[in-house]
Amino acid sequence: MIPSDHFVRFYNEVFKALERKGRGPLVAYWRELGRLQAGELKERFRQGGLSAAAAYWRRIVREENCQAEIVESPDHFELRMLRCPSLSKVLDNDATPCAAYCDHCMAWIEPAMEGCGLYPVLDMESRCEPHCRLRVYKDRRDAEAFARQAKLLSDPYAPPASVASRPPAKPRP
Numbered sequence: 001m002i003p004s005d006h007f008v009r010f011y012n013e014v015f016k017a018l019e020r021k022g023r024g025p026l027v028a029y030w031r032e033l034g035r036l037q038a039g040e041l042k043e044r045f046r047q048g049g050l051s052a053a054a055a056y057w058r059r060i061v062r063e064e065n066c067q068a069e070i071v072e073s074p075d076h077f078e079l080r081m082l083r084c085p086s087l088s089k090v091l092d093n094d095a096t097p098c099a100a101y102c103d104h105c106m107a108w109i110e111p112a113m114e115g116c117g118l119y120p121v122l123d124m125e126s127r128c129e130p131h132c133r134l135r136v137y138k139d140r141r142d143a144e145a146f147a148r149q150a151k152l153l154s155d156p157y158a159p160p161a162s163v164a165s166r167p168p169a170k171p172r173p
Contacts, residue, residue, distance in 0.1 A: 012090045084102075121150065123149075
């Protein structure tokens with residue numbers, strides 16, 4: 001089995017190689033990841049709703065040894081990633097992170113929740129600091145309101161023109 005440190009660095013390089021070919025190949029790759037995740041999670045989220053999604057992320061926090069908090073409310077839950085282990089490993093590498101690295105999370109979350117009555121919003125907050133905020137809502141309008149307040153909204157399937165002005169990720173000193 002490949003250690004997670006190597007795996008994370010590997011897929012950062014895959015993302016960069018695909019992005020060099022244009023945004024289309026990277027988005028197509030993410031769509032495939034999303035399709036696979038949806039196959040694993042969609043029925044669970046459809047049947048269990050918000051509580052099933054929150055339970056899934058509690059498991060991820062534990063399994064991936066994340067420094068994170070999950071706060072649940074009746075209409076949404078929030079995963080506050082205090083130190084993302086994935087981006088941290090990429091930043092600890094001597095290679096530059098893919099400019100759109102953090103978007104891969106939302107790229108698989110959206111398809112897994114589509115049609116399940118759940119509306120995810122990822123505020124990446126920064127592309128070069130390993131923290132973010134994911135909120136999952138029951139009501140689309142609440143999700144849209146949170147998205148308008150986001151510092152740096154992840155929208156991986158947006159048309160290329162809207163992401164062209166993204167600042168590149170910078171490695172930490």
